[in-house]
Amino acid sequence: MTQWQDRKSVGDLHEQHVAAALRARGWTVHPCGQGTYPEAVREALRRTRSALRQFPDLIAARGSDIVTIDAKDHMPSTTTGRYSISATAIHAGLHFTAFHAPTPLYYVFGDLKVLTPAEVLHYTDHALRHSSGSYHLVSTYRAHPFDDVFGSAVARAA
Numbered sequence: 001m002t003q004w005q006d007r008k009s010v011g012d013l014h015e016q017h018v019a020a021a022l023r024a025r026g027w028t029v030h031p032c033g034q035g036t037y038p039e040a041v042r043e044a045l046r047r048t049r050s051a052l053r054q055f056p057d058l059i060a061a062r063g064s065d066i067v068t069i070d071a072k073d074h075m076p077s078t079t080t081g082r083y084s085i086s087a088t089a090i091h092a093g094l095h096f097t098a099f100h101a102p103t104p105l106y107y108v109f110g111d112l113k114v115l116t117p118a119e120v121l122h123y124t125d126h127a128l129r130h131s132s133g134s135y136h137l138v139s140t141y142r143a144h145p146f147d148d149v150f151g152s153a154v155a156r157a158a
Contacts, residue, residue, distance in 0.1 A: 011035075014073035015057050018108045021146060022069075024153040027060040032068075054092030056105055062151075066103050068096070073110045082137045083109055085120050090136055093117030106149065113143030114150075 012035070019029040033055040034042050045053050056068035070093065072085065085107065094117045097105050107115050115123075115138065124136040147153075 011057075011071065011073055014110060015071045018069060018071045018112070019058055019060075021112060021153075022058070022060050022150060025062075025147075025151045026154045027062045027067075027150065029058055029060045031057065032059050033057045049088075051092040051095060054089050054096075056096065067150075068100070068103060068105045070105060070107050072107050080137070081140050083107075083115070083120075083140060083143070084135045084137055087134055087136060090117050090120055094121065108146070109140075109143065111140070112146040113140060114146060114148075115143050 015031070015035070019031075022029045034045055034053060035057060037045070054070075057071045058069040060067050060069065070089070072083070093105050093107070097103075097117060105117060107117070107120070109115075119142065120136050120138050123138045123142050
């Protein structure tokens with residue numbers, strides 16, 4: 001397997017985990033983004049800088065509420081207590097949010113904590129950047145608990 005295939009497989013598992021957590025809270029969830037495209041389209045996107053590469057992974061609705069999710073695994077760092085989000089993802093997320101307002105975009109990390117692109121930018125605009133400048137590093141304590149954003153798990157009747 002290639003490095004990309006390894007990352008995709010881990011990402012797919014995280015997306016499934018997030019989708020299951022949302023369903024347990026009464027949300028109807030559907031995949032979206034480049035993971036839903038045919039291989040030829042995904043391959044073509046990999047060769048571009050298109051914001052479509054950063055399109056959210058999931059769309060969910062509960063009642064009249066609708067949200068989009070970008071599932072971000074391999075986070076938080078096990079040594080620094082920070083999430084690392086690419087600057088490209090943040091910029092695409094901010095544009096997505098502006099174009100699709102009032103539908104929010106949430107980043108859901110591997111520990112099921114939640115931030116928006118605007119929060120990541122706010123908490124890191126004045127902070128020390130990754131040495132490459134390609135990533136925003138935000139402290140995990142800034143993130144919201146999953147239940148605070150999406151509600152508690154629905155009790156199932158036996």
